[in-house]
Amino acid sequence: MLYIAEIYQSVQGEGEFTGTSSIFVRTTGCNLRCWFCDTPFTSWKPEGDAQSIEQVLNRVAELDAQHVVVTGGEPLLLPEIVPLTAELRSRGHFVTVETAGTVFREATADLMSISPKLANSTPSTERSLVWSQRHEQLRHRPEVIRSLISALPYQFKFVIDRPDDVAQVEEWLAGFQEIDRDRVWLMPQATTRDELAVKTDWIRKAAGTSGFQFTSRLHIEQFGNARGH
Numbered sequence: 001m002l003y004i005a006e007i008y009q010s011v012q013g014e015g016e017f018t019g020t021s022s023i024f025v026r027t028t029g030c031n032l033r034c035w036f037c038d039t040p041f042t043s044w045k046p047e048g049d050a051q052s053i054e055q056v057l058n059r060v061a062e063l064d065a066q067h068v069v070v071t072g073g074e075p076l077l078l079p080e081i082v083p084l085t086a087e088l089r090s091r092g093h094f095v096t097v098e099t100a101g102t103v104f105r106e107a108t109a110d111l112m113s114i115s116p117k118l119a120n121s122t123p124s125t126e127r128s129l130v131w132s133q134r135h136e137q138l139r140h141r142p143e144v145i146r147s148l149i150s151a152l153p154y155q156f157k158f159v160i161d162r163p164d165d166v167a168q169v170e171e172w173l174a175g176f177q178e179i180d181r182d183r184v185w186l187m188p189q190a191t192t193r194d195e196l197a198v199k200t201d202w203i204r205k206a207a208g209t210s211g212f213q214f215t216s217r218l219h220i221e222q223f224g225n226a227r228g229h
């Protein structure tokens with residue numbers, strides 16, 4: 001079974017396919033606990049129900065977009081993602097899998113969209129001692145990143161909260177000479193329109209200076225991170 005938080009149609013809000021009409025299949029459950037998680041209903045307080053692959057495919061068929069984004073939570077925690085993504089592809093969908101890059105599965109994807117979690121993502125010990133430690137232990141899995149990018153087209157999206165986070169991205173990338181910088185996107189840490197507006201300018205400039213791409217977060221610009229968009 002797949003554990004599903006929501007399936008809906010909207011536009012892709014981040015990265016290379018920003019603005020593309022897409023169906024989002026959002027699994028629930030995550031092995032990490034970013035303090036800034038913008039989908040806490042899949043991580044800190046997971047919600048959703050068990051659905052068969054057939055139920056998910058039937059719901060996708062009711063909607064109307066070629067692009068399907070399999071996201072979470074952490075979708076690669078679920079073994080059923082492998083047959084689900086293969087079937088979506090065989091039905092003619094362009095499949096993007098969004099992952100934090102800590103779990104490997106042989107999913108089928110036209111784009112593996114990886115959002116590695118830097119030290120700036122770790123929750124405080126005050127919020128949760130257990131999750132602070134577990135998150136820190138799990139968030140960086142270089143061997144998983146290598147397996148994911150060796151098999152499939154990829155993009156990397158890094159959440160940037162403060163100016164010194166850009167140096168952390170450089171440090172992280174120094175461990176992966178094989179990653180193409182053109183496929184690296186910086187995006188603001190934001191869950192509200194105001195937060196996004198404050199950070200957009202300096203992160204856009206920092207991306208330009210460093211040779212990275214900048215991505216806003218269209219769904220926050222348009223809907224203020226309301227669920228189902």
Ligand code: SF4
Nearest residue numbers: 030033034037043073
């Ligand atoms: S990896 Fe993604 S879903 Fe999991 S806690 Fe971090 S932001 Fe939330």
